[in-house]
Amino acid sequence: MTTYSEIFENNLAWIDAKKAAEPDFFENLSLDQKPDYLYIGCSDSRVTAEEMMGLQPGEAFVHRNVANLVVSTDLNVMSVINYAVRFLGVKHIIVCGHYNCGGVKAAMIPKDMGLLNPWLRTIRDVYRLHQEELDDIRDEAARYNRLVELNVQEQCLSVIKTASVQLSHTQSGCPTVHGWVFDIKSGRLKDLQIDFEAKLKDIKKIYNLFE
Known part of the structure; x- marks a missing residue:
C-alpha cells in the first residue's frame, strides 16, 4: 500500500520520467486543452480513464461519479457536458460503466441506503424500465452485468437529451x-x-430542442 508521503516521491519520479522522454512535456501540457473525448465514468478506484484508453494528459476531459450517472438535475455533470461540448468542442462523449460496480449492485438491493437513496433511484429506475428482461435472467451475476450495460445505455440517452x-x-x-x-x-x-x-432520431419527438 502506497503511503501518503510516497505519493509525493512518486510525483517527482513521474516528473523526471516525463521530462526524460519529452523535455517540453510540461510546457506543452500548460497550453490550452483541446481534448477530442469527454469521458463520463464511475468513481471506482479500480477504473482509471486515461490509462485504460491509452491516452495522454490533455486528450480526455474526465468526469466521474458513483455508477457513471447522467442526471439532469446534477449541475456538476450538466456543467461538464456543456463546457466540453460548447467550449472544448469534443468530438466524442463516452459513458463508461464497469462490471462489478458497487453502485449498481447497491441499487439491486431493496433496502434503505440513506443519503444514497436519491442517487441510486436513477439506477433502480433503469431496472424498472427493463424489469421484464432482467427478471428473466436467472443467474444473479449475469443479471447484475446486464443492468450495468442497461444503465450505461440509459445514461447515454440522458446525454443525447441535453440541449448542448x-x-x-x-x-x-x-x-x-x-x-x-x-x-x-x-x-x-x-x-x-x-x-x-x-x-x-428516436427521441426527437419528445426531447428535440432545436428544429
Whole structure:
C-alpha cells in the first residue's frame, strides 16, 4: 500500500520520467486543452480513464461519479457536458460503466441506503424500465452485468437529451455519444455499439430542442 508521503516521491519520479522522454512535456501540457473525448465514468478506484484508453494528459476531459450517472438535475455533470461540448468542442462523449460496480449492485438491493437513496433511484429506475428482461435472467451475476450495460445505455440517452449536445450536433455533426463497459477481470473495453444517430432520431419527438 502506497503511503501518503510516497505519493509525493512518486510525483517527482513521474516528473523526471516525463521530462526524460519529452523535455517540453510540461510546457506543452500548460497550453490550452483541446481534448477530442469527454469521458463520463464511475468513481471506482479500480477504473482509471486515461490509462485504460491509452491516452495522454490533455486528450480526455474526465468526469466521474458513483455508477457513471447522467442526471439532469446534477449541475456538476450538466456543467461538464456543456463546457466540453460548447467550449472544448469534443468530438466524442463516452459513458463508461464497469462490471462489478458497487453502485449498481447497491441499487439491486431493496433496502434503505440513506443519503444514497436519491442517487441510486436513477439506477433502480433503469431496472424498472427493463424489469421484464432482467427478471428473466436467472443467474444473479449475469443479471447484475446486464443492468450495468442497461444503465450505461440509459445514461447515454440522458446525454443525447441535453440541449448542448443536440445544438452542437445540428451545427457541426459532433459530438457522437458512445456507451462502453470496462471488464475489470480482463481489462477489456466493451463497446455497446449504441446507434447514436438512430437514438437521436428516436427521441426527437419528445426531447428535440432545436428544429
